[in-house]
Amino acid sequence: xxxxxxxxxxxxxxxxxxxxxxxxxxxxxxxxxxxxxxxxxxxxxxxxxxxxxxxxxxxxxxxxxxxxxxxxxxxxxxxxxxxxxxxxxxxxxxxxxxxxxxxxxxxxxxxxxxxxxxxxxxxxxxxxxxxxxxxxxxxxxxxxxxxxxxxxxxxxxxxxxxxxxxxxxxxxxxxxxxxxxxxxxxxxxxxxxxxxxxxxxxxxxxxxxxxxxxxxxxxxxxxxxxxxxxxxxxxxxxxxxxxxxxxxxxxxxxxxxxxxxxxxxxxxxxxxxxxxxxxxxxxxxxxxxxxxxxxxxxxxxxxxxxxxxxxxxxxxxxxxxxxxxxxxxxxxxxxxxxxxxxxxxxxxxxxxxxxxxxxxxxxxxxxxxxxxxxxxxxxxxxxxxxxxxxxxxxxxxxxxxxxxxxxxxxxxxxxxxxxxxxx
Amino acid sequence: xxxxxxxxxxxxxxxxxxxxxxxxxxxxxxxxxxxxxxxxxxxxxxxxxxxxxxxxxxxxxxxxxxxxxxxxxxxxxxxxxxxxxxxxxxxxxxxxxxxxxxxxxxxxxxxxxxxxxxxxxxxxxxxxxxxxxxxxxxxxxxxxxxxxxxxxxxxxxxxxxxxxxxxxxxxxxxxxxxxxxxxxxxxxxxxxxxxxxxxxxxxxxxxxxxxxxxxxxxxxxxxxxxxxxxxxxxxxxxxxxxxxxxxxxxxxxxxxxxxxxxxxxxxxxxxxxxxxxxxxxxxxxxxxxxxxxxxxxxxxxxxxxxxxxxxxxxxxxxxxxxxxxxxxxxxxxxxxxxxxxxxxxxxxxxxxxxxxxxxxxxxxxxxxxxxxxxxxxxxxxxxxxxxxxxxxxxxxxxxxxxxxxxxxxxxxxxxxxxxxxxx
Numbered sequence: 038x039x040x041x042x043x044x045x046x047x048x049x050x051x052x053x054x055x056x057x058x059x060x061x062x063x064x065x066x067x068x069x070x071x072x073x074x075x076x077x078x079x080x081x082x083x084x085x086x087x088x089x090x091x092x093x094x095x096x097x098x099x100x101x102x103x104x105x106x107x108x109x110x111x112x113x114x115x116x117x118x119x120x121x122x123x124x125x126x127x128x129x130x131x132x133x134x135x136x137x138x139x140x141x142x143x144x145x146x147x148x149x150x151x152x153x154x155x156x157x158x159x160x161x162x163x164x165x166x167x168x169x170x171x172x173x174x175x176x177x178x179x180x181x182x183x184x185x186x187x188x189x190x191x192x193x194x195x196x197x198x199x200x201x202x203x204x205x206x207x208x209x210x211x212x213x214x215x216x217x218x219x220x221x222x223x224x225x226x227x228x229x230x231x232x233x234x235x236x237x238x239x240x241x242x243x244x245x246x247x248x249x250x251x252x253x254x255x256x257x258x259x260x261x262x263x264x265x266x267x268x269x270x271x272x273x274x275x276x277x278x279x280x281x282x283x284x285x286x287x288x289x290x291x292x293x294x295x296x297x298x299x300x301x302x303x304x305x306x307x308x309x310x311x312x313x314x315x316x317x318x319x320x321x322x323x324x325x326x327x328x329x330x331x332x333x334x335x336x337x338x339x340x341x342x343x344x345x346x347x348x349x350x351x352x353x354x355x356x357x358x359x360x361x362x363x364x365x366x367x368x369x370x371x372x373x374x375x376x377x378x379x380x381x382x383x384x385x386x387x388x389x390x391x392x393x394x395x396x397x398x399x400x401x402x403x404x405x406x407x408x409x410x411x412x413x414x415x416x417x418x419x420x421x422x423x424x425x426x427x428x429x430x431x432x433x434x435x436x437x438x439x440x441x442x443x444x445x446x447x448x449x450x451x452x453x454x455x456x457x458x459x460x
Numbered sequence: 461x462x463x464x465x466x467x468x469x470x471x472x473x474x475x476x477x478x479x480x481x482x483x484x485x486x487x488x489x490x491x492x493x494x495x496x497x498x499x500x501x502x503x504x505x506x507x508x509x510x511x512x513x514x515x516x517x518x519x520x521x522x523x524x525x526x527x528x529x530x531x532x533x534x535x536x537x538x539x540x541x542x543x544x545x546x547x548x549x550x551x552x553x554x555x556x557x558x559x560x561x562x563x564x565x566x567x568x569x570x571x572x573x574x575x576x577x578x579x580x581x582x583x584x585x586x587x588x589x590x591x592x593x594x595x596x597x598x599x600x601x602x603x604x605x606x607x608x609x610x611x612x613x614x615x616x617x618x619x620x621x622x623x624x625x626x627x628x629x630x631x632x633x634x635x636x637x638x639x640x641x642x643x644x645x646x647x648x649x650x651x652x653x654x655x656x657x658x659x660x661x662x663x664x665x666x667x668x669x670x671x672x673x674x675x676x677x678x679x680x681x682x683x684x685x686x687x688x689x690x691x692x693x694x695x696x697x698x699x700x701x702x703x704x705x706x707x708x709x710x711x712x713x714x715x716x717x718x719x720x721x722x723x724x725x726x727x728x729x730x731x732x733x734x735x736x737x738x739x740x741x742x743x744x745x746x747x748x749x750x751x752x753x754x755x756x757x758x759x760x761x762x763x764x765x766x767x768x769x770x771x772x773x774x775x776x777x778x779x780x781x782x783x784x785x786x787x788x789x790x791x792x793x794x795x796x797x798x799x800x801x802x803x804x805x806x807x808x809x810x811x812x813x814x815x816x817x818x819x820x821x822x823x824x825x826x827x828x829x830x831x832x833x834x835x836x837x838x839x840x841x842x843x844x845x846x847x848x849x850x851x852x853x854x855x856x857x858x859x860x861x862x863x864x865x866x867x868x869x870x871x872x873x874x875x876x877x878x879x880x881x882x883x
Contacts, residue, residue: 380707
């Protein structure tokens, strides 16, 4: 046995397992620095359960890749300041993009999560063919890619959210009722227009991405969250044990089409009484204003419409407040059902629901408290998104940058050709 | 850098990380043998991406712990038969237990999943104090522990499912409406009555455990499943990416209290229109039979009641078939909502719903097909449990035995005292 055990220790001498293990340990250090903050190598080794020589080697490689850097610790209570290691926020970039009913948007973040580029363009997607919409998005992408290139880099990935059902493996939008799309190969179209780039090009459901934007890596209260994201349609996403939950074919999070009001209205999807029919922006507008009211006119941008609702509510307009109250009640009814099923730590109201949140939050909480079997709502809290209407595109950028945390070898060593590192 | 990299390879020379890594690799071999079947050491090494010496050492240790054994491969098309390695089914035992409205049950399985002991006792839990019910369970447990002791072993864990909300960390039943329990420290009560045993004693929600029993380790079609489990109450469980999903405080899976029929009946929980009120056994019995019908009498065991319903349906009794049709429709309505939210690969109907499954399956599938936004029900299939009414107790035993797969060092080496292996 003794000999065989020595054999185990020699496992590092070569082969696929060493590269896999090395990559996993590089990722471990990246996660450690992100979640636990800058630390000395010795401290990092102790916190990660690795030995000091190992951590020195890993940090060395991450420095070569430009992902971490050395800094000086503050002079603490004990001893002299030592050398600490921290993430280099400018070491990598991720790009998020979004195709929604009224707009296309792109945004880039650096490794520290700082936004370094944002472009937005109003587009009436329903009046254009999918190719034309993708062309409009690519125009914006070129702007964002140029912003990243100015920093001497190119992104690790471009992740595009689309308001529809997305087959992530194929990069195809299967069905997007509010866009009128069916089987549109968005990833392939983008790759072609971007001249088959080296970086990853992915497509996802926009509300799923909005959910990612709400998850705070490393925060235990934000490990199991559920995001209800509303613009024209209502979608959402689930973060389970800290990771986006996609379901069998990636269609999880279509909360808007849970039937909550069986005797209610016809939904855009053809069914009756979907949650979307009682909490979507369209319904709120119908309840809050006459058809001739400018609030319901076609000229207003989403932001302007929401701002006007908030203005009227703040001025005490009875009809607006009654309409908000009704939306809040229905948000709570659906949120209670989801809480019984999933017991999330937090349900985040995102998109337009976040923007009108101050008027509906109390109604939502009351319905959840009375509708959930577990005492104290099972510990589930209601929170309003603080990201605003750019949640989806931020989530896309976060997913893009997250590739670096999963596989730091995606970022090349300065001047060193990479051999088989990502094979 | 070269020296630091050598340092990495030397990481195996001692310390906490080596033990953790060793344990993880022992678990890797156990999972590999379970999911991929018996294989030669060389084949195992190739499949797991470890080198041969490593695998030999790991297999040697697992043999010392009695968890794997050598066997002879069938003579194949090529070459002579070699020595293969396989799980030793008799190497460890796990015990499941259940406290439900009408019965307490215990069951033990070996590492191969074979049932080696099962004891069941009818108990009217509502007529007894929690202490009395736990005493009854412990009587059965002594029988099952004796069955395991006869095989020269003791269990790795005893996992008890209770029909109520369970705080798993504390091992306490917070609320169990159908049992009339509140804040009952079941784990502590069991530990005391079992004389503070060395093995783990855990408590969980019984429907969550029933869900575990349906997940087939290693089957990609059974990685994302959702189980709707019905006896008197309706509960369930979620298996996400192959692991039980618990939610923030472990209360996920209370599907029975999602409101689906707002104008419907009062539920035992005090709310109106819960799913339980339209698909629970009580409702089926009310629709299918008059109050004076023996089918609704207090004497029948759950199994007998369900058997009688199946008999009447098979005989073409109109009222029974109409009642089953209505239950099937409502099961489908709730299942569609859950499918929009979670897009599981399979929804398994378990407990009494599985037993009457042949009469409701078509109605469930039709409602899911029409109620789910994603085309083709998003790939979600409806399946009937094949485990019968012992799903929860089998799930408990599976969770118990799963501890061995996560940490094979829980099973001691033959004659070798364990030093810090599980600290």
